[in-house]
Amino acid sequence: MSTRREDRDAWDAIASFWHDRMGEGNDFVDLLIWPIVRRLLPPLEGLRVIDIGCGNGLFSRKLAAEGARVYAFDYSTNMIDHARAATREHAIEYDVLDAVDPDDLAQLPTDRFDAALCTMVLMDMRNVEPLMSVLPRILARGASFVFATAHPCFNSPHARLENFGRDGEGSPTSVRVEAYRTPSRSRDMAMTGQPVRTLFFHRSISDLLRPAFAAGFVLDALEEPSFSPDHRGGRASSWGGRFHEFPPVLAGRFRKRKQE
Template sequence: MAEAADRDTPVDVARQPADSVASARANRRWWDADADDYHAEHGDFLGVADFTWGPENLREEDAHLLGDVQGLRVLEVGCGAAMCSRWLAARGARPVAFDISAGMLRHARSGAERTGIPVPLVQADAEHLPFADGSFDLAFTSFGAVSFVADSARLMREVARVLRPGGRWVFATSHPMRWPFPDDPGQVGLLVTMSYFDRTPYVELDESGTPMYVEHHRTLGDRIRELVGAGFRLIDLVEPEWPAGHNRIWGQWSPLRGALFPGTAVYVCELS
């Protein structure tokens, strides 16, 4: 795996098409370069063997969205440093974690060394999972992969393929409602600037005009249709409220915005 590179600074932001290849290339580049800075900024919040579903600090220890994990074969999609998988391993699960970014997986290896909790790690693209059919009892991600791939419907089908019948798929993403608002935690972030129904990708470009970060929007209806089309049944949709006394700002997530509209959506699904 390559070592992390210095992150370039975007010189332009655009709304423009970005296919699967461009999205994967850009986001691999971005997270390889950003891995060190990301963990320096957020590592204390995320922990080294802990599990939170998002910036609102909804923790799996309290939410129990995955159910009893003892003995289950678990796949973490877009794992980052795999702190969630280590938390699950400490509770008797048998996780495998993958990410597209070598830089993130470097932090996952470091976390395993620090905790003494090894988790098998794989570098892979979430649209093309290198696992056999029916390999896992449970799959999950906390803000990994789903919003960063161009074909999230294919991702859902791939997760369905590698799960056993009745397997659970739980994933957290930015709430679709946040798309029309600027990525600003203050008053500016309370003003709608674009249509909720505009699905044109958000793209950050380098000086040559090459995408270096890509994020894709799906409406709530889009997401449910993707899930149903892949054979899943939605059994819960959790919209964490911003808790009293939680004052941490993370990107556009803040107490100000969190008091007014949801920033995170957690989809709890089972394979039919």
């Protein structure tokens, strides 16, 4: 259906649209993702952090603002161009690498990072095994790997938000899930209105976590943030407080097992 190169070309094609719309954040980033990943990460002052699939670098800049020294990479050259242009901080180094390519990952230095962050990228990757298996090598002892991804149950191409009211206010909502267990790939909108569809690789929660367990990680935190009931963002059938029962994001923290 697509090649790795086509996966990346789609992100290159929407990089300017993404950066113009996203800038330094939106409700997903500000209300759901950053508060959770910030809490799961250790105090950042002086820490060396790797930001995997950094996009336009907005999380890298947040990390640097809290005192971290950040190495950030993305496989889209155009995203990295936007990230560099939007960054004043000297504490951030950007690179172009593909997180599913073992040769690219082999370039990463050993024992270098005190923490790793990967926000809203795992569902864009056709294969998470190479990344999971390289992380124990590049992370220092005791380091944590914090991730946030589209919730595989409620926020996937197989899940449809349904709102049974005409205006959406106070009316019953549900999420209709048409498939879950079977891994799939499809072209999807990471952001409403994007000019080219990007690839979405659906995995169940167990399929998502298994490669990290196989690589020697232990999961010690799991979070499912959702919008608060009084959040009024979005259209009647898009994410916001009307769907507060259903978390659109799954976030967690892995740690290297002690003996490694």
